Amino acid sequence: MLNIQFTPFPELATERLVLRRMRPADAPQLFVLRSDPEMMQFIPRPLHQTEADSLALIDLCNDTADKNDGISWAVTEKGKDVLIGTIGFVKIQKEHFRAEVGYILHPAMQGKGIMKEALATVIDYGFREMKLHSIAAIVDPANTASAMLLEKSGFMKEGHLREHEFLLGRFWDSVIYSKLKYSFEL
Ligand SMILES: CC(C)(COP(=O)(O)OP(=O)(O)OC[C@H]1O[C@@H](n2cnc3c(N)ncnc32)[C@H](O)[C@@H]1OP(=O)(O)O)[C@@H](O)C(=O)NCCC(=O)NCCS
Structure with a gap:
């Protein structure tokens, strides 16, 4: 049975990191990431113009978690508690026991x-706690860093959809990666 319950918020810890709920005070750090054209070149979302945009995204992520429709963690270094990135299940298809992971x-x-x-502990949480059957990631074909991260984390490339989405005024290709629970040691 699927077990999607994000209250209380599941904080995750790894050797070097703590993944925790985002807070309004994280907005300046999130803004640095979301307003940088280079960081966002492969993420088809509008660039943040002000910290208010980042605050709104934090609120949206937390509301989504409160409704059990998705979850985003702030990635922080142990002992520092400053947002250095985010990772989350940005889309959950409950009927398919499947979720899409995203990160920056x-x-x-x-x-x-x-x-x-961070991804290893999120994968572990997805299969072990949420009882997902598969985890997907959608990557721009030019995003070598993301493709390498996925391949090194046991994801398989499943397909390449050409110019199938029109976002931010242009067509985008998507490379679909996934990891099935069988490839994961429970
Ligand atoms: C994708 C991203 C999160 C990777 O984060 P990272 O912490 O630098 O990745 P890691 O250091 O954990 O690397 C994981 C593996 O991928 C490899 N890798 C990472 N970046 C690479 C690159 N640019 N070229 C080749 N290999 C790379 C690493 O060597 C490592 O392999 P290893 O396990 O054999 O050592 C980061 O580049 C990023 O934030 N990019 C911008 C946002 C983005 O595009 N998000 C994804 C949208 S789909």
Whole structure:
């Protein structure tokens, strides 16, 4: 049976990280990520113009978790409690026991295995606690870092949809990756 219950909010810890609920006070750090054209080049969402946009996104993420429709964690370093990135199940298809994972990490923190560590605990939570059957990720074909992270985390490339979405004034390709629960040691 699927078990999607995000109250109380499931805080997750890894060797170096704490994944916790986002707070309004995280807005300045989230704004740094969401307003940076380079960071957002593969994420088809409007760039944040002010910290108010980031605050609104934090509220939306927390409302979504309160309704058990999705979950986003702030990624923080143990002992620092400053948002350095986010990761979450941005879409959940309950009828299919399937969720789509999304993530972003501050450029200064990239290349240190941080998102791989965060993703591993989120995958564990998805299969073990939520009882998902599959976890998907949708990646721009030019997003090598994201594709490598997924492949190194045991995701398989399943298909490439060409120019199938029209967002922010242009057509976007999507490469679909997924990980099935059989590939995960329960
Ligand atoms: C994708 C992203 C989260 C990766 O985070 P990260 O913490 O730097 O990734 P990691 O250091 O955990 O790397 C995981 C693996 O991928 C590999 N990798 C990461 N970036 C890579 C790159 N640019 N080129 C080749 N390999 C790369 C690492 O070598 C590592 O492999 P290993 O386990 O064998 O050492 C980060 O680049 C990011 O925030 N990008 C912008 C936002 C974005 O595009 N989000 C995804 C939308 S689908």
